[in-house]
Amino acid sequence: MALSDSPKAALPITLPGLRSVFRPVFDLELCDGCGICAEQCSFNEIRLETRRGKKVPGANGRSCGACHRCEYTCPLGAISIVENKMALRGHGLWQSQDVNRVHLQAASGSVALTGLGADTNVPIYWDRLLFNACQVTNPSIDPQREPMETITYLGRKAQALKDINNLKQFRKSLLKLNIPIVFAPMSYGSINLNLQLAMARVARKKGLLWYSGEGGLHRELAPYSDYAVLQVASGRFGVSPEYLRVARAYQIKIGQGAKPGIGGHLPGEKVLDGISETRMIPLGSDAISPAPQHDIYSIEDLRLLIYAIKEASGYKPVCVKIAAVHNVAAIASGIVRAGADMLYLDGYRGGTGATPAIVRDHVGIPVELALAAVDQRLREEKIRHQASIVIAGGIRSSADVMKAIALGADAVAIGTACLLACGCHVCQRCNSGKCSWGITTNDPVLASRLDVDWAEERITNLIEGWHHEMQEIMGLNGIYDIGSFRGNRLILRGVGLNERELSILGLQHAGE
Amino acid sequence: MCGISGLISHKMVKENGSRIKKSIVLQNDRGNGLGAGYASYGIYPEYEQLYALHVMAMNSGSMLKVKKFFQENFEIHYEDDIPVWNKRISDHPVLKRFFVEPGKARFSDDFWNGNEDDYTIGRVMKLNDSFDDAFVFSSGKNMGVFKGVGTPADIYNFFLLDDYEGYIWLAHNRFPTNTPGWWGGAHPFNLLGWSIVHNGEISSYGINRRYLEGYDYVCRMQTDSEVVAYLLDLLIRRHGLSVYDTTMVLAPPYWASTERVTDADLQEHLLSLKIIYESAMLNGPFAILAASNKGMFSITDNTKLRPMTSAQAGDYSYFASEVSALYEMEENLGTVFTPRAGQPCIVMLDLYKDDQEIGKEGIL
Structure with missing residues (x-):
């Protein structure tokens, strides 16, 4: 169940002014400007631009979350996703996601929402x-x-078997x-x-x-x-x-x-x-x-x-x-x-x-x-x-x-x-x-x-x-x-x- | 790898252990001298109504404590040292037997439910659980288990089994692999009437044990085989399953074979057994021979990764790991029958033939 999909409340990557942790890069030697990537990206990361009379894709580096949809759909294999992390001075306590989250909440005043399961490093006993x-x-x-x-x-x-009166009914009551x-x-x-x-x-x-x-x-x-x-x-x-x-x-x-x-x-x-x-x-x-x-x-x-x-x-x-x-x-x-x-x-x-x-x-x-x-x-x-x-x-x-x-x-x-x-x-x-x-x-x-x-x-x-x-x-x-x-x-x-x-x-x- | 032999006289004619000894000694290569044992039924006719508790203790001090425990919980009618000939095996535990019936203490026991068998098992389990260096290894009526570390011939001579006469004999020659070779770990394993000898390994031990613990059985023998004796007590005595149904629980037919059964009632019956007793199912390579005061049966795993063969001659039935070992017991065998994988082989005494649902053909 989606709790709320207000873009403001979503993730740091959708906030203007913050860069996303990933971004697509394009091999312009291979790219023929077909624009499929821009069409497939549902997060508005990719836009088709005209540069020196040629249509080329451009990334804004603000909303890529590494879903890899563009990479998979590019007919020419011209796209790869790379890390786009902001260079922060290493800190044992203030990791980049903590910094990002404080920035986000200071800007929005909202509860930070996310999807999928926990991505923390709590031990995985399996x-x-x-x-x-x-x-x-x-x-x-x-x-x-x-x-x-x-x-x-x-x-x-x-x-025990003796506790059952009707075997057929018993088995019907179970899920196989x-x-x-x-x-x-x-x-x-x-x-x-x-x-x-x-x-x-x-x-x-x-x-x-x-x-x-x-x-x-x-x-x-x-x-x-x-x-x-x-x-x-x-x-x-x-x-x-x-x-x-x-x-x-x-x-x-x-x-x-x-x-x-x-x-x-x-x-x-x-x-x-x-x-x-x-x-x-x-x-x-x-x-x-x-x-x-x-x-x-x-x-x-x-x-x-x-x-x-x-x-x-x-x-x-x-x-x-x-x-x-x-x-x-x-x-x-x-x-x-x-x-x-x-x-x-x-x-x-x-x-x-x-x-x-x-x-x-x-x-x-x-x-x-x-x-x-x-x-x-x-x-x-x-x-x-x-x-x-x-x-x-x-x-x-x-x-x-x-x-x-x-x-x-x-x-x-x-x-x-x-x-x-x-x-x-x-x-x-x-x-x-x-x-x-x-x-x-x-x-x-x-x-x-x-x-x-x-x-x-x-x-x-x-x-x-x-x-x-x-x-x-x-x-x-x-x-x-x-x-x-x-x-x-x-x-x-x-x-x-x-x-x-x-x-x-x-x-x-x-x-x- | 272990060796198994068994014989049963349908008419309850008693004999000493010489025939079973020949059969198990022939299978010398199936053991390594780290365990052998025998069980015999009908050996204590003078104490027929009393539980015969065979006890091992590592020293006489703990045997005294055992005796005190028994005095508190049972009425002891007779006790003595189990006679032994310790020339060949000198390093052995203190061995005693007590012939008892539940004492007055049972009335003040919180768990007394009017059932003497339950009470006796409860005391036996408590003793095995709480005494570090002593345990009961045989607790049936008019029967006894004799076992220890040694070759089958040594153990036979040690316990002077020429002097006992029984109508059912079980014998085992042990090659311990995953668990230590010690006196308590030798076969047969016994609980009240049921004794079992087992060749193989029980890969389902982990869940069988947890299942039995849910019914207050205590597994303290450091070996997988003991669960079979406790399962037999639970399924047959407490849950009232027939011997045949019990074999269908221990080594059930595959789901696929069960679904091919044409008799709808039988199919429903087998499926229900599989569903209810999933945790009692044995898995892994095994051949098991089990005996009670009423009869004997063998069962193997569904792929028959351990051997079991049987024969009939006159009023006797024989079981062994090898056909040659059958002929050691009887030269003129009538029919030699080798059960198929997972197929039980049940022999009841003539006296109890009508008691139990024995065989249903054509389902495997």
């Missing part, structure tokens, strides 16, 4: 974890030759995933319909799930609702009796990793035709989601809402999404006891369409630690079987996915990785509404740059590639079913972690 592999005593299994299965069921399970990957909730509005359609198609084709985010369900997505987990967030946008009937499962959004404790804000300028219809709000009106759900002030209120949704939807699984915060294990335990069938943990590094930079960079905890703590806590309380854990927040590769599963996740959600698959270069300007790749924008001209078929193919490729790699990691550990990988923390060892970190992660150090 990178401190290493897998085991078979040697001699247990043979590895070659996934090219032997079955290597990743089927996963999400939802409320029983402790062929690969334990789901598409993270990104609302219609924060991303456009093209990307949502592409993800929904891949989910249907590959037997995965896609989460809708709080923007409602556009009618074009109705055919994919069997693979959808639709969201009920604090703004209740798009929630109707029909909405509560069609999906495979529902998600109550309490918090989001990129902005724990605050709600979304889609400015009226972006509430265009489709969005107004889907969210059921008047054209051009601001779509403001309150920070809390105003009918949930305590855990017993959450229980009421969970059962209200179950009742309305014919007892479909209900997932509760929270941001990973300090006391996450206790909160998770409460949520499971309140009746949630799935728990969705969004970590510190989770992405967003728009968030105050101060919240994104300084609130919440890394999802690795949250996951380890929650999984262990639910096991100690003997309620782990009552809810599945889906985690999100900065999953970059199949290795991250498998590490999460070994720590105890049932499935892993990817959001930013899907954007990257469709051309995103992590320029962190999702909040501007000007995404030159047509991903996080609803401007019809820009959005048309994202072809649904192409996006579908790219995301499919990504999922297939990761799936092969996941099978490879299982095979080299001698494990043919992901169920034996899940929560199997002996597969992982930590490197360079202190005892406290290892004890929270439930891991031994490498060499032990």
Whole structure:
């Protein structure tokens, strides 16, 4: 959800008088002045000029964010993006981004907004974890030759077979995933319909799930609702009796990793035709989601809402999404006891369409630690079987996915990785509404740059590639079913972690 | 690599360990002298109703503490040193056995639920967890485990197994790889009625152990194999699964094979087992032979990376890692049957034939 896309509030690079950190350079020997770059740049960085009677592109060096759109679209390969940093005297405390931000806020008096996930250097624990592999005593299994299965069921399970009366109904109450990957909730509005359609198609084709985010369900997505987990967030946008009937499962959004404790804000300028219809709000009106759900002030209120949704939807699984915060294990335990069938943990590094930079960079905890703590806590309380854990927040590769599963996740959600698959270069300007790749924008001209078929193919490729790699990691550990990988923390060892970190992660150090 | 042998008399005819010894000694190359062991059922008929607790302690001081612990929690009907011949193996722990039933203390125990098995397991787990240098390695009724560091022949002679008569025998020859060779780490592993011998490695140990800890089982033997004994207790005794269903939990058919099952009820049953007991599934290369007072079964991993073969002759069934080892037990074998990968092989005593759902054909 874009919080606000007022250009003043955006990033230093759009402020007059400040130079941007990057700029395009043009090889004028190659350039024929066709002007595609100027047309493709949605941030007004490039302008076509006439110099000595010849048309040439010129850069103003004030708004380039290294999205690389011009570079990719130049038919002659005449453009490259270079760093354009202001030469500042090195200072251990006042780094250039701190200086820039103070300048920006002194000029605007506003909250500095940004997009995507936190770009700070808070430790990335995935990178401190290493897998085991078979040697001699247990043979590895070659996934090219032997079955290597990743089927996963999400939802409320029983402790023992004897506790189930009707096996068929039991299995129908669960969500089947062929690969334990789901598409993270990104609302219609924060991303456009093209990307949502592409993800929904891949989910249907590959037997995965896609989460809708709080923007409602556009009618074009109705055919994919069997693979959808639709969201009920604090703004209740798009929630109707029909909405509560069609999906495979529902998600109550309490918090989001990129902005724990605050709600979304889609400015009226972006509430265009489709969005107004889907969210059921008047054209051009601001779509403001309150920070809390105003009918949930305590855990017993959450229980009421969970059962209200179950009742309305014919007892479909209900997932509760929270941001990973300090006391996450206790909160998770409460949520499971309140009746949630799935728990969705969004970590510190989770992405967003728009968030105050101060919240994104300084609130919440890394999802690795949250996951380890929650999984262990639910096991100690003997309620782990009552809810599945889906985690999100900065999953970059199949290795991250498998590490999460070994720590105890049932499935892993990817959001930013899907954007990257469709051309995103992590320029962190999702909040501007000007995404030159047509991903996080609803401007019809820009959005048309994202072809649904192409996006579908790219995301499919990504999922297939990761799936092969996941099978490879299982095979080299001698494990043919992901169920034996899940929560199997002996597969992982930590490197360079202190005892406290290892004890929270439930891991031994490498060499032990 | 380890060696396994087992024999069962369907009619509960008892014999001493000489036949099983021949079979396991033949598989000498499958071990390295760092562990061997035997289990036998029917050896203590005079104490049939009592739990026979075999205890190892590193010194007599800790054995005294164990005895005090037992006195507080159980009524001890009989106790003695396990008879040993320590000429060949002189460096061994203190070995004692106690024949007990839950004592009056159970009524003041917070966890007493009226079930003597649960109570006994609880005490055994507590002892194994809280005593650094002593543990119970056999806790069933009318059965016993005898194991230690040595070759199969040495351990057999050490425990004087010629003097015991049982109708089920299990034997194991150990080649420890990932875990230390010590007295507690030798096979069989036992909990109440169930004993197991295992060849291979359990790659899923990390999650199996966490799963069992959720049911208050304590894993203290420094080896992956012990989880199998605890899983059998959990699945069969506490969750009431049949032996057949238990094998489908430990080594379930692939999802793809399950989805090809034509009988809809059976398919739903197998899928539910896979979903509910995901964390109890064993993965990695393994061949396991398990026995209880009622029968015996073998199971291997889905790719059969460890050998297991079986045979029937007259009123006996035999299991071993190698066919040659079967012939050591019986020269005139009727049928030799080598189970396919992941295929369980279940033999119940004639007395209990109708008790359990044994085999369902044609699903793998």
